Amino acid sequence: PELLPSEPPDFEPEAPCANDDLSSTHDELDDYLRHVEQKFGTGLECGLARHPDLSRRMRPILVDWLMEVAADYRMHRQTLHLTVQYLDRFLTNTTLQVAPSMLQCYGTACLSIAMKAEEQRAPSLSELTDFSKDAFSRDDLKQAEIDVLVALGWKLAVPTVFEFLCIMFQRAALHLPEHFADLTMP
Amino acid sequence: MENYKRKREKQRVRVRSKYEIIGFISSGTYGRVYKARPREGPQVELAIKKFKPEREGEARPSSGISQSACREIGLCRELHHENIVELCEVLMDDNAIHMVMDYAEFDLLSIMQHHTHHLRKPMTELVIKSLLWQLLNGVSYLHANLILQRDLKPANIMITSSGVVKVGDMGLARVFRRPFQPLYNGDKVVVTVWYRAPELLLGTRHYTTAVDMWSVGCIFAEMLALRPIFKGDEIKMEKKQIPFQRNQVNRIIEVLGTPSKEQWPTMELMPDYAQMKQFRNYPNALKAWFTNTGHKSETGLQLLSSLLEYDPERRITAEDALDHPYFREEPRPVRHPFLEQNISYPRRRLTLDDLCDAKSQHPKISQHSEAGASGSSAMNTVV
Numbered sequence: 294p295e296l297l298p299s300e301p302p303d304f305e306p307e308a309p310c311a312n313d314d315l316s317s318t319h320d321e322l323d324d325y326l327r328h329v330e331q332k333f334g335t336g337l338e339c340g341l342a343r344h345p346d347l348s349r350r351m352r353p354i355l356v357d358w359l360m361e362v363a364a365d366y367r368m369h370r371q372t373l374h375l376t377v378q379y380l381d382r383f384l385t386n387t388t389l390q391v392a393p394s395m396l397q398c399y400g401t402a403c404l405s406i407a408m409k410a411e412e413q414r415a416p417s418l419s420e421l422t423d424f425s426k427d428a429f430s431r432d433d434l435k436q437a438e439i440d441v442l443v444a445l446g447w448k449l450a451v452p453t454v455f456e457f458l459c460i461m462f463q464r465a466a467l468h469l470p471e472h473f474a475d476l477t478m479p
Numbered sequence: 480m481e482n483y484k485r486k487r488e489k490q491r492v493r494v495r496s497k498y499e500i501i502g503f504i505s506s507g508t509y510g511r512v513y514k515a516r517p518r519e520g521p522q523v524e525l526a527i528k529k530f531k532p533e534r535e536g537e538a539r540p541s542s543g544i545s546q547s548a549c550r551e552i553g554l555c556r557e558l559h560h561e562n563i564v565e566l567c568e569v570l571m572d573d574n575a576i577h578m579v580m581d582y583a584e585f586d587l588l589s590i591m592q593h594h595t596h597h598l599r600k601p602m603t604e605l606v607i608k609s610l611l612w613q614l615l616n617g618v619s620y621l622h623a624n625l626i627l628q629r630d631l632k633p634a635n636i637m638i639t640s641s642g643v644v645k646v647g648d649m650g651l652a653r654v655f656r657r658p659f660q661p662l663y664n665g666d667k668v669v670v671t672v673w674y675r676a677p678e679l680l681l682g683t684r685h686y687t688t689a690v691d692m693w694s695v696g697c698i699f700a701e702m703l704a705l706r707p708i709f710k711g712d713e714i715k716m717e718k719k720q721i722p723f724q725r726n727q728v729n730r731i732i733e734v735l736g737t738p739s740k741e742q743w744p745t746m747e748l749m750p751d752y753a754q755m756k757q758f759r760n761y762p763n764a765l766k767a768w769f770t771n772t773g774h775k776s777e778t779g780l781q782l783l784s785s786l787l788e789y790d791p792e793r794r795i796t797a798e799d800a801l802d803h804p805y806f807r808e809e810p811r812p813v814r815h816p817f818l819e820q821n822i823s824y825p826r827r828r829l830t831l832d833d834l835c836d837a838k839s840q841h842p843k844i845s846q847h848s849e850a851g852a853s854g855s856s857a858m859n860t861v862v
Contacts, residue, residue, distance in 0.1 A: 409549040449553035
């Protein structure tokens with residue numbers, strides 16, 4: 294899939310925040326995010342085995358399509374990663390059996406929820422059904438949102454690969470210049 | 480598909496089978512709040528917030544579950560603190576989201592109104608100090624967890640019958656460490672105008688936890704005086720343009736004086752800075768204002784002026800405010816100020832009408848919620 298228009302996320306806001314010294318909270322933040330990841334992460338299996346009607350091929354196709362939608366909305370990367378996290382967790386936790394015809398609808402519901410949590414504006418249901426060329430109805434999507442939220446237990450604040458990497462690279466950026474600069478000295 | 484629908488139907492927990500609704504508390508743009516108790520288990524009092532189900536044919540195209548409900552529940556689910564309203568459970572029933580939360584007998588607005596209209600005497604220093612300390616404690620917890628409340632006002636501050644503060648209504652709250660985009664968004668505003676910080680009034684693009692601290696300052700002042708300290712007239716939004724809140728700004732500078740460059744060096748960078756030229760110069764009159772309320776604590780005045788600091792970078796943080804000398808001075812704040820002082824306020828009035836099915840639309844209700852939508856306190860937009 295084409296690359297998304299991505300800007301680096303703005304971890305250091307221009308204006309100062311309380312407790313802005315990220316370095317001092319690194320360990321605590323790390324521990325917390327890892328704890329959440331362990332508790333709510335889904336592992337490589339992504340819950341697919343729980344749905345006999347779904348095949349392994351379907352997830353990458355769906356994710357590809359979600360990336361396209363994300364590019365169209367110029368969504369932030371974190372939102373897309375959250376979408377996929379919600380999808381995997383939904384498939385892992387739901388008591389419903391997802392039919393192949395409904396997978397795209399659930400994927401879209403995950404996207405809609407992630408956008409509500411992260412983005413400033415969430416698209417309307419009909420915008421989203423248009424995107425899927427009416428593969429499902431607005432009512433299906435509305436119900437799917439609820440099913441997803443119930444399966445997620447409303448736990449929406451979860452770390453993603455993207456977030457972990459941002460934190461790691463940001464921390465690396467604090468030390469790497471020092472390291473490389475020192476290498477030039479001898 | 481039929482099978483699946485039946486299965487889902489079976490799993491659905493009916494709110495009414497699990498909880499007994501005792502009465503109706505209030506309504507707003509978001510929906511309605513009821514008082515309830517569980518049908519089984521310990522007899523505790525609970526509040527159930529029922530979000531308005533979406534109806535077809537509304538002005539805005541439907542986007543499913545409302546963004547503010549999504550954020551409020553997503554955040555509340557993470558928060559556990561004595562001074563923050565606790566979310567117990569979320570239920571879907573009757574096509575609407577129900578948040579089951581701790582019940583609090585009072586809110587700060589109703590308590591202040593009781594003092595104004597019935598008791599006709601000020602709140603005691605012990606009560607004010609205890610409530611303020613707990614409010615700061617709750618806000619400090621939110622800020623430490625990278626959350627901005629963004630709509631602190633007396634009506635959103637719940638208080639239990641013994642006097643424990645529970646900050647409520649996180650409908651406008653959001654996580655702030657990740658401003659993937661600036662928090663500002665062209666046609667939207669945050670914080671009820673009387674409690675809105677000067678940097679917001681001047682159209683800042685970036686804002687911080689300091690906006691909540693300004694609101695806390697306004698609330699502290701309101702407890703002292705029993706009326707809002709900056710009771711400006713809100714200028715309504717027209718054509719999706721955020722108007723400059725001239726009257727609100729004027730109210731602030733009448734009390735705090737015209738801000739100088741020294742007081743607020745970055746003021747000139749504010750988008751609406753040019754508007755400041757239209758006001759005449761006022762001296763700082765906060766001390767006189769404070770004396771007028773009949774309260775005498777010197778450290779109380781200091782804390783108030785640190786909270787109402789123009790420069791958001793210099794405004795006191797919640798954490799520092801908790802350590803302020805005001806709280807170390809007698810009377811020291813307590814956890815259950817109403818018990819301590821043997822004060823009892825009239826219990827919340829519950830109405831019993833309209834306990835019927837929400838589907839039978841009561842004409843009165845829709846009027847009510849519309850009034851809420853256009854009222855000065857309603858903020859139905861979220862950034």
